[in-house]
Amino acid sequence: xxxxxxxxxxxxxxxxxxxxxxxxxxxxxxxxxxxxxxxxxxxxxxxxxxxxxxxxxxxxxxxxxxxxxxxxxxxxxxxxxxxxxxxxxxxxxxxxxxxxxxxxxxxxxxxxxxxxxxxxxxxxxxxxxxxxxxxxxxxxxxxxxxxxxxxxxxxxxxxxxxxxxxxxxxxxxxxxxxxxxxxxxxxxxxxxxxxxxxxxxxxxxxxxxxxx
Ligand SMILES: Nc1ncnc2c1ncn2[C@@H]1O[C@H](COP(=O)(O)OP(=O)(O)OP(=O)(O)O)[C@@H](O)[C@H]1O
Numbered sequence: 287x288x289x290x291x292x293x294x295x296x297x298x299x300x301x302x303x304x305x306x307x308x309x310x311x312x313x314x315x316x317x318x319x320x321x322x323x324x325x326x327x328x329x330x331x332x333x334x335x336x337x338x339x340x341x342x343x344x345x346x347x348x349x350x351x352x353x354x355x356x357x358x359x360x361x362x363x364x365x366x367x368x369x370x371x372x373x374x375x376x377x378x379x380x381x382x383x384x385x386x387x388x389x390x391x392x393x394x395x396x397x398x399x400x401x402x403x404x405x406x407x408x409x410x411x412x413x414x415x416x417x418x419x420x421x422x423x424x425x426x427x428x429x430x431x432x433x434x435x436x437x438x439x440x441x442x443x444x445x446x447x448x449x450x451x452x453x454x455x456x457x458x459x460x461x462x463x464x465x466x467x468x469x470x471x472x473x474x475x476x477x478x479x480x481x482x483x484x485x486x487x488x489x490x491x492x493x494x495x496x497x498x
Pocket of ligand 1 (some may be wrong): 298320321322323324325326327329330338341377
């Protein structure tokens with residue numbers, strides 16, 4: 287499983303956000319995407335996820351396992367995305383949030399899977415909690431598992447560590463990197479922090495094509 291971008295160019299208001307992007311992210315790798323504020327990092331992730339619409343124009347292709355994702359609607363892309371803020375339904379318990387994200391299986395199977403992924407992150411005891419009862423670090427871990435419950439073929443990480451305090455951040459980053467390696471899926475991490483870079487040789491620094 288690899289994620290490839292081929293000659294990707296995104297336009298906004300008759301200008302190009304950044305130079306054409308070409309890259310291949312291998313299974314199990316966390317590739318870093320950096321660049322100044324507004325240069326188009328989140329926009330590039332939206333393009334990959336299939337959620338980019340007006341007012342942007344796009345050229346180029348995104349391939350998962352050598353198959354173009356362009357014809358696929360967002361729900362069929364199998365691309366998971368994690369944001370700064372955990373995305374959990376407030377009216378559902380932790381285990382219900384994870385079950386809701388599972389694509390298939392009986393309720394019993396989904397529950398079993400959800401409890402097993404909570405055990406993986408040391409949060410079995412939080413199964414019956416509501417999201418408001420979790421600490422920031424716990425919510426981040428549950429949100430990661432919720433994204434992975436959909437069994438994505440690739441993972442996009444849009445500054446998922448930036449709101450966490452230092453210790454929690456280090457712990458969560460280690461968990462994310464280990465999880466990507468264990469699940470053997472390609473991942474792209476948007477960050478402003480050099481400390482988040484998994485491999486200094488695997489970073490793309492987008493350069494803004496205009497000056498504000
Ligand atoms: N819905 C939108 N409509 C119009 N312009 C937008 C929209 N969303 C983003 N932009 C513009 O697109 C450009 C790229 O934004 P984007 O959020 O991708 O940057 P970024 O590199 O992720 O920034 P940051 O590091 O601050 O998160 C910016 O000029 C932004 O103002």
